[in-house]
Amino acid sequence: MQRLKNIALFQKKIFFTAIIFSIVLAIATGNLNMTGIYYFFISPLMHYFIYEIRDSNEYYYYFNIGFDKIQLWGSTLLVAVLIFLLVALL
Amino acid sequence: MKRLQVDSIRKSYHQKLLLSDIYLSCEQGEVIGLLGRNGSGKSTLLRIIFGEEKAENKFVKVQDRIIKNVRDSRHLINYLPQKNFVPGALTIKTLISLFISEEKRKTFREETFIEPYLQQKFRHLSGGEKRMIEIMLLLYSEADFILLDEPFEGISPITKELIIANLEKVKPSKGYIITDHDYENVMKVADRILLLQNGTLKEIKSRKDLERFGYVTGL
Numbered sequence: 001m002q003r004l005k006n007i008a009l010f011q012k013k014i015f016f017t018a019i020i021f022s023i024v025l026a027i028a029t030g031n032l033n034m035t036g037i038y039y040f041f042i043s044p045l046m047h048y049f050i051y052e053i054r055d056s057n058e059y060y061y062y063f064n065i066g067f068d069k070i071q072l073w074g075s076t077l078l079v080a081v082l083i084f085l086l087v088a089l090l
Numbered sequence: 091m092k093r094l095q096v097d098s099i100r101k102s103y104h105q106k107l108l109l110s111d112i113y114l115s116c117e118q119g120e121v122i123g124l125l126g127r128n129g130s131g132k133s134t135l136l137r138i139i140f141g142e143e144k145a146e147n148k149f150v151k152v153q154d155r156i157i158k159n160v161r162d163s164r165h166l167i168n169y170l171p172q173k174n175f176v177p178g179a180l181t182i183k184t185l186i187s188l189f190i191s192e193e194k195r196k197t198f199r200e201e202t203f204i205e206p207y208l209q210q211k212f213r214h215l216s217g218g219e220k221r222m223i224e225i226m227l228l229l230y231s232e233a234d235f236i237l238l239d240e241p242f243e244g245i246s247p248i249t250k251e252l253i254i255a256n257l258e259k260v261k262p263s264k265g266y267i268i269t270d271h272d273y274e275n276v277m278k279v280a281d282r283i284l285l286l287q288n289g290t291l292k293e294i295k296s297r298k299d300l301e302r303f304g305y306v307t308g309l
Contacts, residue, residue: 002187002188002191005188006188009177009180009188013177055177057171057173057174057175058175058176058177059175060142060169060171060175061175061176061177061189063140063142063160063163063169064168064169064175064189064228064231064233065164065189066160066161066163066164066165067160067161068159068160068161071161
């Protein structure tokens with residue numbers, strides 16, 4: 001449970017910025033159904049910007065809990081797929 | 091008693107040999123002080139042991155488990171980097187529930203110096219307070235071995251004493267490798283001192299040895 005909460009903490013930063021960008025982009029292009037696709041592409045970019053560039057030292061927090069970068073990137077891709085599917089089903 | 095074994099570490103940067111066949115071992119209840127000049131490779135060595143940094147050759151083992159990456163070091167080795175690593179938006183109370191195991195949480199929260207900070211966000215603390223909280227988190231973590239990279243950097247003397255006192259308190263259950271330029275405090279807390287120079291480790295017995303190897307002047 002603690003590990004899941006920590007993954008949620010990691011994803012929270014990516015989610016809020018990526019979803020805002022995706023919705024804004026969808027509104028700008030006039031097609032809200034594209035939100036999921038935009039999120040799928042924007043969230044990895046946000047992951048890269050937030051954790052690889054801006055707050056790169058925060059990786060050590062997750063390393064100390066036992067996550068490695070592959071798992072953290074995997075969680076970003078997993079959430080992206082889930083959001084994509086969720087929007088597609090709506 | 092658990093043992094951290096580090097052997098045959100070899101690392102080069104831009105064709106310059108930084109670490110050459112490094113060997114060291116650390117047992118639970120032991121504190122190793124790692125000294126060395128700027129750029130001598132101390133942080134690199136700690137990151138290699140932790141499993142984060144790759145090396146041309148390395149062998150790191152805790153008991154029967156070989157550490158190849160950070161996933162392997164889970165519950166075995168934790169690392170304090172030079173810069174703050176805790177997400178700033180968290181309150182200390184939340185941080186404790188996310189980082190510390192359930193069994194140790196109550197004891198940790200009741201520590202007199204932690205209590206006043208519980209409701210505060212990590213990002214609102216001063217540099218010294220942040221460092222102290224991070225060190226305490228690692229001291230109370232599940233890991234058997236803790237690698238502390240410059241724990242005394244930017245810390246007031248009284249906070250240093252507090253950190254050393256807490257380190258002594260949990261010392262029997264963990265092994266530590268500490269590197270810091272505050273060599274006097276490192277020497278005070280460490281059972282063994284090693285000096286990293288020209289890619290190799292040298293055993294230091296006294297301040298005289300540090301002078302002999304040119305780490306400090308004889309003044």
